[in-house]
Amino acid sequence: MAARILDGKALAETVRAEVRVSVDAFKAKYGRAPGLEVILVGDDPASQVYTRNKEKASNEVGMRGRLHVLPAATPEDEVLALVQRLNADEATDGILVQLPLPKGLREQRILDAVSPAKDVDGFHPINAGLLASGRPGLVPCTPRGCMRLLALAGATLKGARAVVVGRSNIVGKPVAQLLLAEHATVTIAHSRTEDLAAVCREADILVAAVGKADLIRGDFVKPGAIVIDVGMNRIDAGNGKTKLVGDVTFAEAAEVASAITPVPGGVGPMTIAYLLENTVTAATARMEKR
Numbered sequence: 596m597a598a599r600i601l602d603g604k605a606l607a608e609t610v611r612a613e614v615r616v617s618v619d620a621f622k623a624k625y626g627r628a629p630g631l632e633v634i635l636v637g638d639d640p641a642s643q644v645y646t647r648n649k650e651k652a653s654n655e656v657g658m659r660g661r662l663h664v665l666p667a668a669t670p671e672d673e674v675l676a677l678v679q680r681l682n683a684d685e686a687t688d689g690i691l692v693q694l695p696l697p698k699g700l701r702e703q704r705i706l707d708a709v710s711p712a713k714d715v716d717g718f719h720p721i722n723a724g725l726l727a728s729g730r731p732g733l734v735p736c737t738p739r740g741c742m743r744l745l746a747l748a749g750a751t752l753k754g755a756r757a758v759v760v761g762r763s764n765i766v767g768k769p770v771a772q773l774l775l776a777e778h779a780t781v782t783i784a785h786s787r788t789e790d791l792a793a794v795c796r797e798a799d800i801l802v803a804a805v806g807k808a809d810l811i812r813g814d815f816v817k818p819g820a821i822v823i824d825v826g827m828n829r830i831d832a833g834n835g836k837t838k839l840v841g842d843v844t845f846a847e848a849a850e851v852a853s854a855i856t857p858v859p860g861g862v863g864p865m866t867i868a869y870l871l872e873n874t875v876t877a878a879t880a881r882m883e884k885r
């Protein structure tokens with residue numbers, strides 16, 4: 596059996612078209628564009644590419660996207676001062692601090708400084724707590740993208756066995772919360788899980804979010820399962836080049852699963868699309884509160 600390949604790139608384009616409609620409605624109602632501010636500290640080449648893409652993607656849907664680049668040696672208090680200035684700025688709806696931060700900057704202190712109402716990453720403990728309590732708030736982008744891909748696959752979540760491999764605050768925990776909210780029976784597995792293969796084989800829905808190439812082999816997948824691969828691993832392609840792969844051995848898993856996301860072209864583009872969605876959601880919520 597060959598699995599259906601879930602095209603995250605095409606689905607992300609659909610989400611962006613939806614966001615464009617919301618942005619136009621927002622502009623008509625409030626006379627300005629939703630504003631996303633992306634903060635990059637340092638000169639990590641991958642982060643430079645990612646943040647430029649985020650700025651570009653936000654402008655393409657009619658928002659006002661802006662990238663702030665600070666030198667790697669910027670003192671923590673200066674980063675905090677920028678976050679606080681943007682928190683207080685009426686035209687700023689979303690604030691994203693690109694991770695990882697350079698050594699010497701305390702990630703938690705900086706992320707906690709972002710106003711929960713403008714926290715379009717959904718990383719603030721207030722938003723994490725709201726999600727865990729089943730209350731409305733800003734939800735992390737990658738987990739939202741995973742749920743939309745499951746909808747594309749036509750997954751029945753109610754009563755399904757879902758296994759999430761990985762327990763990060765950015766993906767594993769929030770995607771588990773979203774699956775639970777949809778009435779799946781959720782297991783969170785991780786590097787210390789005993790017999791990971793056997794646990795994964797129970798899954799109707801398998802979400803891999805660890806960051807380790809080839810962690811999930813074909814024999815980890817229950818026949819007919821839906822596999823969402825969140826991993827982003829840059830590995831040696833053998834020809835002096837590198838290539839991007841997920842956590843799942845794609846060719847093996849695609850023989851067994853009913854549907855599977857590729858890397859690249861799966862979850863990654865959905866993350867950016869939901870960053871835009873979260874920004875217009877945050878903008879609308881702020882304006883409606885005033």
Ligand SMILES: Nc1nc(=O)c2c([nH]1)NC[C@@H]1CN(c3ccc(C(=O)N[C@@H](CCC(=O)O)C(=O)O)cc3)C=[N+]21
Pocket residue numbers: 645691692693694695716736827839858859860861862863864865866867
């Ligand atoms: N505050 C913060 N929020 C983030 O959301 C955040 C972050 N920091 N730091 C880094 C990670 C990584 N991340 C990606 C998003 C999309 C792709 C993506 O679109 N990938 C393409 C391919 C990209 C390529 O070829 O390199 C794909 O999978 O098809 C990748 C990586 C967001 N992150």
